[in-house]
Amino acid sequence: MLYLELLFQGIVQGSIYALIALGLTLVYGLLRILHVAHAALFTLGGYVGVIVTNATGSFTLAMVVAMITVGLIGVLTYKLAYEPLLDKPPFIALIASIALFIAAEEVFRIVFGPYGLSYAQPPLQGGFEIINGFFLKYAEALVICISVVMLLLLGWFSAYTRLGVSWRATVTDPDMARAFGVNIQNVRYLNFFVGSALAAVAGVLVALLNNLVEPTMGSVASYKALAIIVLGGLGSIRGTLIASMALGVIESFGTIYIGHLLDRDALAFGFLIIVLMVRPQGLLGSK
Amino acid sequence: MAYEITLLTTMSISVLFALSLNFITGFCGQISLGHAAFMGVGAYTAAIMMKASVSLLVAIPVAAVFAGALGLLVGFASLRVRHDFLAITTMGVVFLFVGVVRQQEFLGGEVGISGIQRSELGRTGFLLLCISLAALFAGFSLLVKRSWLGFVFDSIADNEDVSRVIGIDVAKYKLFAFVVGTAAAGVAGALYAQHFRYVGPDSFGFVESISVLAMVVVGGIGSVWGVMFAAAVLSVLPLLIQFVDDYKILVYSALLFSMMRFAPDGLAGIVNRSMNRIKGRSS
Amino acid sequence: MTPVLEVKDVTVRFGGVIAVDKASVSIEAGELIGFVGPNGAGKTTLMRVITGIVKPQQGSVTLEGKDLTGLSINQRVRAGLALAQQIVQPLRGMTVLNNVALACGTAKTANPFKAIKSFDKRAERATALALLTRVGLQDVADNEPSKLPLGYLKRLEVARALALKPRLLLLDEPLAGLNQSEASSLADLIKTLNHDGLSILLIEHNLREVMRVCPKVYVQDLGKSLAFGEAKKIMSRPDVIAAYLGKG
Numbered sequence A: 001m002l003y004l005e006l007l008f009q010g011i012v013q014g015s016i017y018a019l020i021a022l023g024l025t026l027v028y029g030l031l032r033i034l035h036v037a038h039a040a041l042f043t044l045g046g047y048v049g050v051i052v053t054n055a056t057g058s059f060t061l062a063m064v065v066a067m068i069t070v071g072l073i074g075v076l077t078y079k080l081a082y083e084p085l086l087d088k089p090p091f092i093a094l095i096a097s098i099a100l101f102i103a104a105e106e107v108f109r110i111v112f113g114p115y116g117l118s119y120a121q122p123p124l125q126g127g128f129e130i131i132n133g134f135f136l137k138y139a140e141a142l143v144i145c146i147s148v149v150m151l152l153l154l155g156w157f158s159a160y161t162r163l164g165v166s167w168r169a170t171v172t173d174p175d176m177a178r179a180f181g182v183n184i185q186n187v188r189y190l191n192f193f194v195g196s197a198l199a200a201v202a203g204v205l206v207a208l209l210n211n212l213v214e215p216t217m218g219s220v221a222s223y224k225a226l227a228i229i230v231l232g233g234l235g236s237i238r239g240t241l242i243a244s245m246a247l248g249v250i251e252s253f254g255t256i257y258i259g260h261l262l263d264r265d266a267l268a269f270g271f272l273i274i275v276l277m278v279r280p281q282g283l284l285g286s287k
Numbered sequence B: 001m002a003y004e005i006t007l008l009t010t011m012s013i014s015v016l017f018a019l020s021l022n023f024i025t026g027f028c029g030q031i032s033l034g035h036a037a038f039m040g041v042g043a044y045t046a047a048i049m050m051k052a053s054v055s056l057l058v059a060i061p062v063a064a065v066f067a068g069a070l071g072l073l074v075g076f077a078s079l080r081v082r083h084d085f086l087a088i089t090t091m092g093v094v095f096l097f098v099g100v101v102r103q104q105e106f107l108g109g110e111v112g113i114s115g116i117q118r119s120e121l122g123r124t125g126f127l128l129l130c131i132s133l134a135a136l137f138a139g140f141s142l143l144v145k146r147s148w149l150g151f152v153f154d155s156i157a158d159n160e161d162v163s164r165v166i167g168i169d170v171a172k173y174k175l176f177a178f179v180v181g182t183a184a185a186g187v188a189g190a191l192y193a194q195h196f197r198y199v200g201p202d203s204f205g206f207v208e209s210i211s212v213l214a215m216v217v218v219g220g221i222g223s224v225w226g227v228m229f230a231a232a233v234l235s236v237l238p239l240l241i242q243f244v245d246d247y248k249i250l251v252y253s254a255l256l257f258s259m260m261r262f263a264p265d266g267l268a269g270i271v272n273r274s275m276n277r278i279k280g281r282s283s
Numbered sequence C: 001m002t003p004v005l006e007v008k009d010v011t012v013r014f015g016g017v018i019a020v021d022k023a024s025v026s027i028e029a030g031e032l033i034g035f036v037g038p039n040g041a042g043k044t045t046l047m048r049v050i051t052g053i054v055k056p057q058q059g060s061v062t063l064e065g066k067d068l069t070g071l072s073i074n075q076r077v078r079a080g081l082a083l084a085q086q087i088v089q090p091l092r093g094m095t096v097l098n099n100v101a102l103a104c105g106t107a108k109t110a111n112p113f114k115a116i117k118s119f120d121k122r123a124e125r126a127t128a129l130a131l132l133t134r135v136g137l138q139d140v141a142d143n144e145p146s147k148l149p150l151g152y153l154k155r156l157e158v159a160r161a162l163a164l165k166p167r168l169l170l171l172d173e174p175l176a177g178l179n180q181s182e183a184s185s186l187a188d189l190i191k192t193l194n195h196d197g198l199s200i201l202l203i204e205h206n207l208r209e210v211m212r213v214c215p216k217v218y219v220q221d222l223g224k225s226l227a228f229g230e231a232k233k234i235m236s237r238p239d240v241i242a243a244y245l246g247k248g
Helices: A002-031 A038-056 A059-085 A090-112 A138-160 A162-172 A174-179 A184-210 A215-232 A237-257 A264-278 B002-027 B036-051 B056-080 B083-102 B122-146 B148-158 B160-165 B170-196 B206-219 B224-240 B242-262 B266-282 C043-051 C073-079 C096-104 C112-117 C122-134 C150-163 C180-195 C207-213 C231-235 C238-245
Strands: A127-131 A134-137 C005-014 C017-027 C032-036 C058-063 C081-084 C168-172 C199-203 C216-221 C224-230
Touching (some): A002 A038, A002 A138, A002 A162, A002 A184, A002 A215, A002 A237, A038 A184, A038 A215, A059 A184, A059 B242, A090 A215, A090 B083, A090 B242, A127 A138, A134 A138, A138 A184, A162 A184, A174 A184, A215 A237, A215 A264, A215 B083, A237 A264, A264 B056, B002 B148, B002 B206, B036 B056, B036 B083, B036 B170, B036 B206, B056 B083, B056 B122, B083 B206, B122 B224, B160 B170, B170 C112, B206 B224, B206 B266, B224 B242, C005 C043, C017 C043, C017 C058, C017 C216, C032 C043, C032 C180, C043 C081, C073 C081, C150 C168, C150 C180, C180 C199, C216 C231, C224 C231, C224 C238, C231 C238
Parallel strands (some): C017 C224, C032 C199, C032 C216, C081 C168
Antiparallel strands (some): A127 A134, C005 C017, C005 C058
């Protein structure tokens, strides 16, 4: 029973990781930038979600508003922060991104207050019994469902729409895509919009799980998501999904069984280092 | 006077720490997002020794050896993984370090080690020690830059594969850079332990690793003078901008961002460009 | 007499595919040999076996009688093998002169402890300038490589390889990407270097130039040694022509 519970917790956490890390991997695949500030967009998503829900009473509306606002701010981030740095050494963009992330955390603290916000009437309370004695919260079930739906949508979009195909082509081979007349600039905008919108979804969901959104909500995500995309093989979407789930499950079992030796983060990074020493290109990376 | 001494001590420890990262990242081109871990190893080593009434002057070299040994290990890792993979691996090292330290009773766990005795040098003596060690390493760095070692480092930072094609044993050079850089960080850690007379797991985490990388990048990656200046200023900047109080971190991060956005080659780059402009005008 | 380079019965398999099948070639001191073959002949793979990037399942590579098996590329370079790569890779952060000067300093760069004790770069810079003059790059010695056209960078690759004072110079498609006049002037340079006593293995697609400058050629097709000998004779052999024309 404990195993099942830990497994489900791992999957819930893994789904959140996946939603966050996916945007990061898209950015990396296209621009080779470790986009730390992505985690700030995740937090922002949480804030928009709580504020809109509290103002209108509709959680669904809040989700949509969060995706659109955060998606647009993601595009803006690219335009103002990264675009001018593309031809510079990669650590320049990395540090700029870290600075941006710290600044954003401060802005959240100053604007929304240091103690965070909660849902006035938290939606989706309670849970249901899966098998005797084992309950899954509605919120947790929603996290898993939404992640699956988002990923399927993303898969459909990239495989069956014209825009999606040119997007994938650009990620695989930008020069070739350009030769075929793909507008690289638009693809980049799209990339940031989609990636940031997914982070916003994760933010709204985490705010729901904890019934709290605070300025530092993204700090774990900022570095853990980097670990995940590296673990997955940098730029590999499938690798990112596998790594997210693996890390979610390993953390959930690890904290119970070897938590007295290593804390959650150390566990994740210990796993990361071991994998990289065996496979320096990540789980699904190509050499 | 005491305040000035504290300020100067903080500055010189930061200068040494930043130069130690500059040796690895600036000279040899190996990015590290976990450099605080090595300072931490040095600091904890020295803290335990000083608690056992060992002199600071004995603790310093031991701290260097311990930090350098871990550095050698991470250096070996750097031979397996490259670029962004290396960056995240080094980030993993610092989380692993903090995670391990937190759970060890003999390292003080969450609360850390406090009540470290003052060294026999006295405050001024200790300040002079810090300044001389920082100056020593700065001199060493300048020497390396002029030597063939610096020449080889330039090529490795530029392109490892090409370095191999001209007969350079890249692995040896990388390990050398890691050992020297991390040992120096260990020394900075020992000084830190004496200066604050306290070490804890939160003093040597990811944030500290990023701060020191920021010093190197703001100074101008690889530039000894630039890095020294940036480290001296940035280490006390939070104190100097006390007047903005609640907006301190915001101002700091905004400055850092603007620097990357508008002058990515750092202070050294700004100085070089203006020098060239002056030269261009006069000739 | 021991050949400068001897490749013996080298076989490389990638998964189930045989890329190189029992290939053998040897170069005597002072020879200039053109290494040709149609696309997919396994030229690049064999080249990588010689430099040590690909490990063969069978066979050996010896340089002046010294077995190179298990040595890394930098060790092979120090044993006397120099390489000018097909895709030019200058060190972009330093001047053309320093690119070559660094390669001139192999004695000083053997390990970090030697390197940290050496400061004087004058002798190496002088040698580097002489080498640049030899390949016709003396005028751009102080330029940064990023601003130079491909033809110059190809010559820089050659100068940097010469700086290593090699026993054997390995040229990987040096003429690729050059126009006809650039290509033939670089081919002339290769010929001159050989006249001055350097042993050269020239891997090249441009048959016309190979035929013009190389007295002997080695032909590889489908991973196998097809022919080896005097250029004119070999290239008139029906099986060689067939391999090039893709008959059958």
